Amino acid sequence: MKEREAESMNDQNEKIRKIFADVLGIPVEKIDDDLQYNSIPEWDSIAHMALITALDKSFDIMIETEDIIDMSSFGKAKEILQKYEVVL
């Protein structure tokens, strides 16, 4: 059971990484928890809103404005998504 949970966590983690990679147009390998908003030219405010749209769509949620503003890194994004019952 634990193994399956771990597997599912890993799947979701990879799904979110892939969304980031696709939207930002950078390789998946470049995305880790420490990747910060505005730290690379690809992750500017326009891309940030495109990311929100992609996350909203993929997980069928509507992320709140406060959380959009708070989403300052990939790690933080994962933390915020858990609030919306995206299991990690």
Place this chain on the structure above:
Amino acid sequence: MKTMEGKIVWVTGASRGIGRATALMFAKEGATLILNAREEGHLKEIDAQVKEVSGNAPVLLGYDVSDPVKVKDSFHLIHKKFKKLDVMVNNAGILEDSLLGMLSPELVTKIFSTNVFSVIYHMQYASRLMAKDGTGSIINVSSIIGRLGNEGQVAYGASKAAVIGATLSAAKELAPAGIRVNAIAPGFIDTDMVKQLSREKYDQRLASIKMKRLGSPEEVGKVIFFLASDAASYVTGQVIGIDGGMLV
């Protein structure tokens, strides 16, 4: 097939005047409506009228459009229910006159909260729902006073000019997401708002209209409908006057 079948259309300030006429127009074309008024009870009449012309029962939402928490909660509800939004008509507004020297900070705040902040909050969330599908149309109701100004309407005129600024900026920002944003600027329209005027003011305004008559709420609704429809699929960032050639 009706042109708005399957479309979800949200109209604020839908209990009377321009909002009501607009809602009915969309209902006749098969849209599913979300109707707002300050009190849900105020929507009874329009609810019955919509049901009469359309098979789709509207969603009635009683909330203050200037309350950001209420706006957010309403959008979460609609997200859960429909998962999408096609048209947002930001119509709710108040008209209060005051000469500049007598204008209280409370009144300025009240007018801006209802006429401007509400439009920004609704555009913010509406655009989120629309962006998922890469399509949508937002129509904001400004006023001829926001373009030309009028004595006794510094706060109201400023608020309606702000609606135009918000519209033009949002149009640029949201165009890449496939969302069109336009404003209309009605002149002297036959609604409850104009009934507040004195006879003298009423006659004065009427005399300033080249077409020599008031506009009807339906004539405004028709332009809103056009901007929401596929007929306007390449129209964004525009402010359309609906004023019969009025000179303020």
